[in-house]
Amino acid sequence: MTDCADVARERLATLPTPLHPAPRLSEHAGVEIWFKRDDLTGLGLGGNKVRALEFLLADALAQGCDHLVTGGGPQSNWAMLAALAARTRGMPSTLVSYGDPPAGGAVGNHALAVLAGARLHFTGDPDRTSADRGVEEVCGRLREEGLTPYGVYRGGATGLGALGYAHATAELDEQVRDAGVRPRQLWLATGSCGTQAGLVAGRAWLQAEHDVVGVTVSRPAPECRERVHRIASEACGLLGVSARPLQVEIIDGFMGPAKGARSTAGETAAELVARTEGVFLDPVFAAKAMAGLLAAAADGTVEGPVVFLVSGGAPTLFTA
Ligand SMILES: Cc1ncc(COP(=O)(O)O)c(C=O)c1O
Incomplete structure (x- = not known):
């Protein structure tokens, strides 16, 4: 697997997380959908943030x-x-x-x-x-x-943290090859933008074929575009990837009433996924992203196969 050997990393996650098809959901959506199960990263109740923490914690210890x-x-x-x-x-x-x-x-x-x-x-x-x-x-x-404190702003959305999802791109690349699938798109929920930035940097790093599509759940789309671009550029610098146009695609319209609040479309999407695939999507990130994907599938604007990032957030299943 491709590695960024000169950047320190503390192993926290159980990797690789599974990649598996979602056949009943695919049939419903009319698009071939696969799940990348980063709800199963293993620390605590899992989730996407564990990947960023591997790099940020290593930096804290090194300092x-x-x-x-x-x-x-x-x-x-x-x-x-x-x-x-x-x-x-x-x-x-x-x-x-x-x-x-x-x-x-x-x-x-x-x-x-x-x-x-x-x-x-x-x-x-x-x-x-x-x-x-x-x-x-x-x-x-x-x-x-x-x-000697180590301070990190909300979300851990920095170029260094984004290396977690640049590496996840390498992990996914290997898995899709083994599975014999060529994803056209990778969909995810975008909040502080670090995860999408890592995937965008990873795509540039590995010259991957799939587009990365973020559904914004907490920020205006232009702010997301700027943040993803900036953080991905920082991550590319750390990876030694020469500057080239970075593709940043943001889907708007699925935030619902507010950041951190459940949305009707998200609730419907999460219910469908639980009932077709036995997978729980958290109500304020992945459920809203899935609502975006299902709407795009219904409009005929999605090209499959699609990989959907199940990004964790299990603790809020019981609260939000
Ligand atoms: C469960 C879950 N999914 C997705 C995201 C979005 O990730 P990012 O903040 O890197 O955009 C978050 C952010 O906290 C999250 O907790």
Whole structure:
């Protein structure tokens, strides 16, 4: 398998994750669909963020850091997994959430972060970007206490983190060859954009044939395009891939009422996938992306075979 040997990596995930056909869903959609099961990455309850954490945690350790600081909302899959990953290397963490502690107590990812022993800090400001400012503030305070914190903004969406999905492209490449399938498209949910950026960089790195199609679930499409492009370019720099036009395709219109809230189309899509393939899609990322894919299939604008990234987020099945 292609490897980026000179970038440090801490193994956290159980890889390769399975790739398998979704025949009953394909029949329903009229398009051949395969599932890449990154809900089964193995750390905690799995999920896409484990791949980015392999590179970010390695960087933290290489820099001699002794405390991980990151953030998001109380139901951030990223933040919970970051705290858990840090624990596997003996590192404590502080998670900064925007807003106030939820009135009903800790559930879902919030409860799991408490279980992982993360220190929790709420900014008291409902603006999501306050979590990123909070990361800086907490890092500053920890430095004053003599610690060496490693701060990462929401989602871990950096060029270094994106190497996780550049490597996943190599993994997928091998699997589709073995399965004798030539995907035309790879669909996924796009939030902080690091996952799509890694897949876009991976596509350029390996000159893969498939298009990468992100369904935005939390940001305006132009912002996503800019972020995916910027982060993928950073990842290409780390991979030594010479600059060439990067293909960034974003589908809009499936966010539903709000980021982090269930949507009617997403609920319908998740129900269909559970009932045809026995796979649970999380309500706020993969379910919305699947709604986008099914709508495109119904419109006849999708060319199969399609690989759909099942990206995890199991803790929010019970909360969002
Ligand atoms: C389950 C799940 N799927 C998809 C995504 C989107 O990934 P990204 O933030 O890298 O765009 C996330 C982000 O938190 C997630 O938790």
